Amino acid sequence: MTTSAQGAALLSPADVARRAQVSAKTVYRAIRSGDLVASRIGAHYRITEEDFWLWISGARVKPTRQRSNPRPIAAPAGRGSLAALRAIEEAA
Known part of the structure; x- marks a missing residue:
């Protein structure tokens, strides 16, 4: 991490990858x-702290739909099934 003339932190793609827990290849892509704003200084890319956070916040995934009543989990066939309960009732 370096600092620009204005005092803003400049991150290398490796710094961004480490912070975002992704590969450097993902950052370069x-x-x-x-998607990620960067400045090219000589042969190197530099990313401001602000642009890093904008990239991260822009990557949020919104749920496609919300479930008010989740589906009940079906009991596996065999033990505990409705057919087994009926068989027990009929045998009694």
Whole structure:
């Protein structure tokens, strides 16, 4: 991590990858696609702290739908099944 003339922290792609717990290849792919804003200084990319957090917050996944009543888990066939209970009732 380096500091710019304005005092803002500049992160290397390796720093971003470490913070986001992704591979450096993923970071370079995000830079090339335009999802992650970076500056090229000489032969090196640098990412501001603000652009890093914008990239992370933009990657949030929203649920497609919410369930108010989750489906009940069906009992496996055999022990505990309705057919087994009926057989026990009929035998009694």
